[in-house]
Amino acid sequence: MSRDHIDLCSETLQTPCLVVDRSRISANIERLKQRFAGTDVVFRPHLKTIKSYGAAVLAMESPQGPAAVSTLREAEEFGGKGITELLYAVAIPPQKLKRVSALRCTGVDLQIVVDSVEAACAVAEHAKSTSDRIPVLIEIDVDGHRGGIALDEHAYLIDVGRAIARGTELRGVLTHAGESYRASTAETLVAAAEQERSGALAAAKALRDAGLACPVVSIGSTPTALSAGSLAGVTEIRAGVFMLFDLFQLGVGVCRMEDLALSVVTTVIGNQRRKNWTFTDAGWMALSSDRSTQTQAVDQYFGLVCDIDGCPFEDLVVLMVSQEHGVLAPRPGSSAALPELPIGTRLRILPNHACATAAQHAEYKIVDRGRDVVDVWTRFGGW
Amino acid sequence: MSRDHIDLCSETLQTPCLVVDRSRISANIERLKQRFAGTDVVFRPHLKTIKSYGAAVLAMESPQGPAAVSTLREAEEFGGKGITELLYAVAIPPQKLKRVSALRCTGVDLQIVVDSVEAACAVAEHAKSTSDRIPVLIEIDVDGHRGGIALDEHAYLIDVGRAIARGTELRGVLTHAGESYRASTAETLVAAAEQERSGALAAAKALRDAGLACPVVSIGSTPTALSAGSLAGVTEIRAGVFMLFDLFQLGVGVCRMEDLALSVVTTVIGNQRRKNWTFTDAGWMALSSDRSTQTQAVDQYFGLVCDIDGCPFEDLVVLMVSQEHGVLAPRPGSSAALPELPIGTRLRILPNHACATAAQHAEYKIVDRGRDVVDVWTRFGGW
Numbered sequence: 001m002s003r004d005h006i007d008l009c010s011e012t013l014q015t016p017c018l019v020v021d022r023s024r025i026s027a028n029i030e031r032l033k034q035r036f037a038g039t040d041v042v043f044r045p046h047l048k049t050i051k052s053y054g055a056a057v058l059a060m061e062s063p064q065g066p067a068a069v070s071t072l073r074e075a076e077e078f079g080g081k082g083i084t085e086l087l088y089a090v091a092i093p094p095q096k097l098k099r100v101s102a103l104r105c106t107g108v109d110l111q112i113v114v115d116s117v118e119a120a121c122a123v124a125e126h127a128k129s130t131s132d133r134i135p136v137l138i139e140i141d142v143d144g145h146r147g148g149i150a151l152d153e154h155a156y157l158i159d160v161g162r163a164i165a166r167g168t169e170l171r172g173v174l175t176h177a178g179e180s181y182r183a184s185t186a187e188t189l190v191a192a193a194e195q196e197r198s199g200a201l202a203a204a205k206a207l208r209d210a211g212l213a214c215p216v217v218s219i220g221s222t223p224t225a226l227s228a229g230s231l232a233g234v235t236e237i238r239a240g241v242f243m244l245f246d247l248f249q250l251g252v253g254v255c256r257m258e259d260l261a262l263s264v265v266t267t268v269i270g271n272q273r274r275k276n277w278t279f280t281d282a283g284w285m286a287l288s289s290d291r292s293t294q295t296q297a298v299d300q301y302f303g304l305v306c307d308i309d310g311c312p313f314e315d316l317v318v319l320m321v322s323q324e325h326g327v328l329a330p331r332p333g334s335s336a337a338l339p340e341l342p343i344g345t346r347l348r349i350l351p352n353h354a355c356a357t358a359a360q361h362a363e364y365k366i367v368d369r370g371r372d373v374v375d376v377w378t379r380f381g382g383w
Numbered sequence: 384m385s386r387d388h389i390d391l392c393s394e395t396l397q398t399p400c401l402v403v404d405r406s407r408i409s410a411n412i413e414r415l416k417q418r419f420a421g422t423d424v425v426f427r428p429h430l431k432t433i434k435s436y437g438a439a440v441l442a443m444e445s446p447q448g449p450a451a452v453s454t455l456r457e458a459e460e461f462g463g464k465g466i467t468e469l470l471y472a473v474a475i476p477p478q479k480l481k482r483v484s485a486l487r488c489t490g491v492d493l494q495i496v497v498d499s500v501e502a503a504c505a506v507a508e509h510a511k512s513t514s515d516r517i518p519v520l521i522e523i524d525v526d527g528h529r530g531g532i533a534l535d536e537h538a539y540l541i542d543v544g545r546a547i548a549r550g551t552e553l554r555g556v557l558t559h560a561g562e563s564y565r566a567s568t569a570e571t572l573v574a575a576a577e578q579e580r581s582g583a584l585a586a587a588k589a590l591r592d593a594g595l596a597c598p599v600v601s602i603g604s605t606p607t608a609l610s611a612g613s614l615a616g617v618t619e620i621r622a623g624v625f626m627l628f629d630l631f632q633l634g635v636g637v638c639r640m641e642d643l644a645l646s647v648v649t650t651v652i653g654n655q656r657r658k659n660w661t662f663t664d665a666g667w668m669a670l671s672s673d674r675s676t677q678t679q680a681v682d683q684y685f686g687l688v689c690d691i692d693g694c695p696f697e698d699l700v701v702l703m704v705s706q707e708h709g710v711l712a713p714r715p716g717s718s719a720a721l722p723e724l725p726i727g728t729r730l731r732i733l734p735n736h737a738c739a740t741a742a743q744h745a746e747y748k749i750v751d752r753g754r755d756v757v758d759v760w761t762r763f764g765g766w
Binding site for chain 1: 394396397398399400431453454455473474475476477478479481482498499501502505524527529530533561650651652653654655657658662664667668669671672673674705706707708710725726727738739742743744745764765766
């Protein structure tokens with residue numbers, strides 16, 4: 001980065017821009033690592049949120065990984081930087097297998113995921129024809145959230161396991177307790193984590209009872225990783241958004257306001273005083289259109305507005321967005337007054353969903369409990 | 384682009400990816416241009432949707448423009464390619480003026496917009512101190528949609544005009560009938576267009592009556608540009624999404640299904656047959672989280688699903704999205720059956736909002752009424 005001193009109020013800072021607080025991301029990572037210190041459970045951070053090498057090295061146990069990714073582009077980018085223990089944690093169609101093998105040829109131990117006999121057969125056939133024994137995990141559905149083989153489909157699970165083992169290496173089972181995102185109490189979080197663990201273990205046992213190898217039992221989501229009681233039988237945990245946290249995770253109850261490490265810096269561009277509206281240059285292009293907190297107890301609309309030091313104004317939210325306009329207003333139902341925000345005022349917006357907001361930007365400005373930009377981490381997108 | 388033949392079903396095509404149908408975009412542009420052919424009204428396409436030089440040259444009257452942009456990054460990118468008649472159509476804070484002047488120094492006639500005395504004074508002061516007489520338009524609020532000076536604030540409007548004229552060039556007035564997006568009948572569209580025209584003209588008249596110059600009367604939105612009856616007194620029209628159209632504009636009623644020029648190509652990665660769900664590799668990262676059709680008569684959820692040739696399946700929508708998963712299902716309330724969609728099937732998704740979906744991608748694959756990729760247009764983001 002440039003040697004020129006720049007802070008979040010500098011005229012030369014272009015807004016909107018994305019900011020990460022280094023002390024906060026470091027503390028968030030340390031907190032999760034500490035949960036698994038002294039256990040046999042491998043921590044495999046999911047890099048889909050951050051998509052930046054600068055953050056990946058903070059989160060991983062070693063410069064080689066392990067880590068999880070959500071696109072082959074991530075696998076290639078991170079693989080090219082020496083992160084060799086990777087898991088592509090999305091079910092794979094046959095068209096993507098050539099690219100997997102090409103990356104594995106460069107020395108990256110990329111594992112993949114399937115949840116059907118069709119996909120298992122395609123991988124096995126590919127492995128036999130290329131002699132690339134790609135390690136495969138079977139996705140298990142523990143809570144009806146999305147994909148995966150349901151817990152009462154053990155016969156089908158074994159068919160999938162056998163189809164894999166006929167042509168390549170069955171590495172284990174994987175699940176993601178996506179329904180834990182709907183939790184909002186300590187009890188429901190602990191229950192979701194136990195459901196995730198016990199479901200994955202039951203699947204592993206079914207495979208093992210059928211004489212199949214299942215060395216890996218991989219589970220994880222940010223809420224369950226932070227809430228799990230027992231991890232007995234689990235070999236690895238995945239989580240991603242815990243590094244940054246966001247208003248949605250705040251609503252789930254797994255972080256505090258002062259843990260939120262990601263924000264968007266924006267500049268006031270106008271006011272409509274009759275309507276109690278202030279306009280900024282951060283619209284959906286900078287914040288994303290994510291409205292995930294709409295289903296939670298506190299609706300944060302398109303984000304919560306803070307002063308430039310990150311201190312939230314009472315009940316001031318981004319009420320509406322268009323492409324390059326954010327409309328700030330008191331949260332509907334609140335009696336809070338709109339603060340005086342003259343044109344040119346710099347503000348920080350805490351986003352609903354860190355993954356979605358970060359995806360709108362090409363870099364992070366790094367600050368450290370203050371306004372000074374001390375570093376820049378590039379990030380990437382695409383597939 | 385590579386000389387290798389590639390089509391939308393090729394194994395080497397990486398999905399998800401963004402596709403534009405060249406015949407459709409060309410016809411959409413021609414249709415709007417024809418509306419203004421033989422009139423004195425200048426057509427100024429808004430490049431915020433497409434953000435690609437390949438499309439800009441199709442839409443503009445000349446290689447120099449004119450065109451509108453939503454970020455200074457767009458102004459710099461397009462200015463660097465010789466598009467010199469540009470309008471930054473978002474109210475500007477003082478911090479951005481240096482960058483405007485730097486670009487104008489390279490020969491780009493970049494106009495800017497203000498809607499307050501504060502901003503007008505800041506621009507006038509900057510212009511005097513730099514001797515860069517930046518042309519300024521005053522934003523007028525004709526329908527309560529967002530920013531701008533309301534029609535009953537003529538005294539304030541004149542104050543803003545005088546503040547500009549004291550230091551730089553008052554070029555005219557600008558408005559955007561954003562509320563026209565809520566229209567859904569020909570009558571309400573025509574009325575919104577007339578409200579936009581008459582409001583802008585009233586503001587221009589107030590300035591002229593006060594002895595201020597107001598050569599430009601700039602109006603526009605895709606719905607009103609396509610619906611306006613009279614354009615008397617208007618000097619220029621702006622519109623952007625008309626090039627691609629999308630499901631939202633279909634719901635407004637200003638295009639037909641067969642005009643939609645943008646789609647996302649995706650690959651089936653799994654099925655949950657018990658739930659009538661099919662999974663694809665196009666989640667919100669590829670589609671955006673935009674849910675704008677939720678307020679319309681037909682809710683398209685996160686997009687409408689078509690076969691690879693672009694023919695929609697009956698009532699098949701992207702019901703839910705996560706980062707890299709799309710969940711396809713019949714539209715709630717529909718009795719349509721989920722078609723058989725084996726793993727590996729290629730599909731096309733029509734998006735709710737072309738601006739938001741395109742923003743998630745770095746390039747367009749260009750097809751021409753078929754599956755063959757005949758060109759690639761790069762696009763850019765950022766500020």
